[in-house]
Amino acid sequence: MEKRYLFTPGPTPVPPEVLAATAAPIVHHRGPDFRVVYERCLTRLREVFRTENEVLMFVATGTGGFESAVANLTSPGDRALVVSAGSFGERWAAVANAYGADADHLRYAWGETPSPDDVGERAAGAKYVTLVHSETSTGVVADVEALASAAHEAGALVVVDAVSSLGAVPLETDAWKLDVVVTGSQKALMTPPGLALVSASEAAYEAAAAGGAPRFYFDWARTRKAQEALNAAFTPAVSLVAGLDVALGMVLEDGLDAMFERHARLGRACREGAKAMGLELFSPDNDRSAVVTAIRAPAGVDSDELLLLLRDRHGVTLAPGQGELKGKVFRIGHIGWFDVFDIASALSAVELALTELGAPIERGVAAARAFEAYDEFAAA
Ligand code: PLP
Numbered sequence: 001m002e003k004r005y006l007f008t009p010g011p012t013p014v015p016p017e018v019l020a021a022t023a024a025p026i027v028h029h030r031g032p033d034f035r036v037v038y039e040r041c042l043t044r045l046r047e048v049f050r051t052e053n054e055v056l057m058f059v060a061t062g063t064g065g066f067e068s069a070v071a072n073l074t075s076p077g078d079r080a081l082v083v084s085a086g087s088f089g090e091r092w093a094a095v096a097n098a099y100g101a102d103a104d105h106l107r108y109a110w111g112e113t114p115s116p117d118d119v120g121e122r123a124a125g126a127k128y129v130t131l132v133h134s135e136t137s138t139g140v141v142a143d144v145e146a147l148a149s150a151a152h153e154a155g156a157l158v159v160v161d162a163v164s165s166l167g168a169v170p171l172e173t174d175a176w177k178l179d180v181v182v183t184g185s186q187k188a189l190m191t192p193p194g195l196a197l198v199s200a201s202e203a204a205y206e207a208a209a210a211g212g213a214p215r216f217y218f219d220w221a222r223t224r225k226a227q228e229a230l231n232a233a234f235t236p237a238v239s240l241v242a243g244l245d246v247a248l249g250m251v252l253e254d255g256l257d258a259m260f261e262r263h264a265r266l267g268r269a270c271r272e273g274a275k276a277m278g279l280e281l282f283s284p285d286n287d288r289s290a291v292v293t294a295i296r297a298p299a300g301v302d303s304d305e306l307l308l309l310l311r312d313r314h315g316v317t318l319a320p321g322q323g324e325l326k327g328k329v330f331r332i333g334h335i336g337w338f339d340v341f342d343i344a345s346a347l348s349a350v351e352l353a354l355t356e357l358g359a360p361i362e363r364g365v366a367a368a369r370a371f372e373a374y375d376e377f378a379a380a
Contacts, residue, residue: 007346008319009136009164009292009333010187014243015250018190022243029238035230037245042227044248048166048189048256049181051173051199056223058196059237062163062184065196067095068218069159069180072200072208073128076100081126081156083119083147085112087137087322088161092130099213110324111138111282111294116150123154127207128179131158134165137322139283139294139331141169145176152177157204163187164291166197167251168263168335179204185240188259188291188335190247194240200224263290265377266334266343273347273370274332277354278362282329287377292319294331295350298359303330309353316349340374 006013014022027033045055058064070092074080080101082093085108096103106122108114114131123129129151134141148158159180162171166181167188173181179201186193200208200220208220216222217234226233251259267290271281274295282294297303303320304327310316319331332346344367354361 002315005316005345005349007332007342008317009331009335010184011193012187012190012333012336013338014190014192015247015337017250018243018247021246022192022239024239024242026238029232029236034236034238034241037242038232038236039230041241041245041248044245044252045197047252048248049173049199050171050175050256051181053173053199053201054224054227056198056200056220056227057236057241058198058218058223059194059234060196061193062161062182062196063091063095064218065182065184065198066092066161068196068198068220069182070095070099070101070213071215071218072212072220073157073159073180073204074099074101074213075211076213077102078127078211079104079125081106081119081123081129081151083114083129083131084108085114085138085140085142086110086132086135088135088163089130089132090323092132092161096130111140113140113284114142114147116143116146119147120150120154123151123156126151126154126156128157128159130161132161133171134162134169134291136164136292137325139289139292141165141288141291144171144178148176148178157207164335167256167259168291169288170260173199177201185244188263189244190250190336191240191244194237195244260290263335265374266290266338266340267293268377269340269343269370269374270332270334270347272373273343273366274350276362276369277347277351277366278360282325291335292331292333294321294325294329296329297327298354298361301354301357301359302327306330306350306353306357309356310349313356314349314353316346318346318350340371343370343374
């Protein structure tokens with residue numbers, strides 16, 4: 001028997017109440033049993049997105065939600081500005097190109113933070129601008145409010161990848177005038193993978209009605225109309241919706257602001273603990289970086305090797321470096337159903353495994369420093 005620990009930024013651990021809801025007997029999606037859950041879940045989603053817009057639900061991953069945005073907004077040759085500073089930003093360039101957009105790629109080095117001035121300069125003439133709120137591959141959380149404002153001033157629609165940020169760090173769909181916000185069920189929303197959630201503004205629906213690419217399943221207007229009548233266009237993932245409903249209830253019971261504060265505290269605890277051990281951060285050392293902490297492997301250690309050892313010998317799963325960071329960094333997620341004991345466990349496991357690999361790190365300090373930093377945040 002082995003206990004397993006999941007400390008990744010998605011999928012994330014799922015609370016037992018949510019798992020229990022997903023395991024309940026299947027109900028028919030056109031009957032009253034489901035309709036009650038469906039309506040409540042859609043209402044809760046609007047609260048968590050902080051929007052009056054319908055939040056469209058697709059059985060898909062986050063990438064599917066993003067593809068829905070590109071499909072609804074891209075007529076061949078439409079200009080789009082894609083802002084990237086890591087793996088997910090680059091994915092959106094690939095999606096936009098796949099749909100025949102004339103995509104201008106404002107590409108930063110991985111780990112950089114996009115600047116509103118650059119976006120403002122490059123957005124002129126673009127029908128839409130894609131932004132990544134939390135670039136999970138690097139740990140950087142961008143200032144989406146400022147970036148969106150620069151894009152709007154240039155006359156573009158704003159499409160935001162909030163896959164790892166929604167519910168974790170502040171995001172105001174309506175107040176920041178975000179035309180499209182996409183997330184997935186498997187991150188801060190504490191639900192298994194499988195639901196893509198997309199809010200779209202009236203301006204985005206108008207642009208979709210006036211053009212876009214050929215589409216059927218991902219057609220926003222079809223899903224919006226069906227959801228408004230609580231009569232889903234296609235069979236929803238009823239078990240995932242039941243789970244998401246419970247998870248959103250938990251989020252709203254604590255309150256979004258309390259969630260955001262908890263994530264900032266966890267981020268700070270993780271960074272301080274890692275530094276105390278003598279490790280160097282890859283992600284920025286600031287409280288905005290509250291989703292995932294990316295840490296450089298010490299000299300001479302391959303981070304993939306470290307992760308294998310953690311998994312095989314200690315039952316602990318962390319996230320690897322992606323793309324150009326493969327083998328160089330490892331990532332500890334702290335969104336959703338995480339507390340400071342999870343941070344202490346993750347750091348203690350890293351400390352142990354690095355010692356086993358012969359890395360020169362300071363032992364016995366990371367967990368203590370993490371708890372201390374967690375408390376200092378509250379006292380500040
Ligand atoms: N964007 C970001 C920022 C992510 O973290 C992820 C998660 O892996 C995705 C997009 C892609 O989501 P999915 O894997 O659900 O398609």
